[in-house]
Amino acid sequence: MTGADRGFDGVLVVDKPAGPTSFDVVRRVRRWARARKAGHTGTLDPMATGVLAVCLGQATKLAPFLQEGDKVYEGRILLGRRTDTEDVTGRTLEEQPVNPLDPADVAAAAQTLTGWIDQTAPAFSAVKIDGRPSYERARRGLEVPVRVRRVMVHELEITAVNIPLVSFRTRVSKGTYVRTMAVDLGKKLGLAACLEQLRRLKTGPFDLDQALSLDEIGPLAEAGLLAPRIVNLEQAVAFLPRVEVSEDQARGVAHGRPLSVQDLALESLIPGPVGIHRTGRGLLAIYECHPPANPASEWLTPLRVLGGE
Secondary structure, three states, X not given: OOHHHHOOOEEEEEEEOOOOOHHHHHHHHHHHHOOOXXXXXXXXXXXXXXXXXXXXXXXXXHHHXXXXXXXXXXXXXXXXXXXXXXXXXXXXXXXXXXXXXXXXXXXXXXXXXXXXXXXXXXXXXXXXXXXXXXXXXXXXXXXXXXXXXXXXXXXXXXXXXXXXXXXXXEEEOOOOOXXXXXXXXXXXXXXXXXXXXXXXXXXXXXXXXXXXXXXXXXXXXXXXXXXXXXXXXXXXXXXOOEEEOOHHHHHHHHOOOOEEOXXXXXXXXXXXXXXEEEOOOEEEEEEEEOOOOOHHHOEEEEEEEOOOO
């Protein structure tokens, strides 16, 4: 099978519009790119817009590493309304009037939601319960078990207060629910609240400057001009430590064999994932560096080997 027959291996950064689900976007991109496999590095709700990194072909093996990075959003919170989905698309459960607020008080409340915090996952979310997304139970009116996760909110900046709307910008860790942040900010202010608008500006190493709209992707694919906009495998993991191997070592990597740090003539690496590369052949695999009891016995072991299906 040739590269042309197989489709692309890499990441296409999409500027998702409001409306379609993340899966809808992935399905359309996969068809346009003629990729055998496709996935993404973090769901955006249908109402949300912005960066959706779509992994194509071999890049689907890299998704667990690409989705570990922080995410940056900007959006608006609607005060005085509570919904079952925690955003404006849901069924209204409560409405209340909102008096004028001092922007300094709103900013102070936002600061209490930064750092390591515990979040309760929304009932309408993709969190798995018995192997099925939580939202499936919520849509059927079934009780949804409480799921609490610890997340990092690096920054939560209030950029404007125009009651009943509060605009913000935030940088958060993987797994953070911005909808829940909106609700929690309302609670800090003694008000009902929900998310009114959300746009993702960055996810991991990918940002809006790289993104294409769906209206752009289709015509580029039809004209055979999509390839230059695909982030190749090496570029996608450029944030990981880079290890170059010989041709002999590359053959071992293809079979998932461990690599000796001593044989690679490397200084001791920081524990964690590293990219394994061979000049002229690109990215071969993602390995992991383990801190050894004896530095002379330090090994890299495979996490994901590229190639094959």
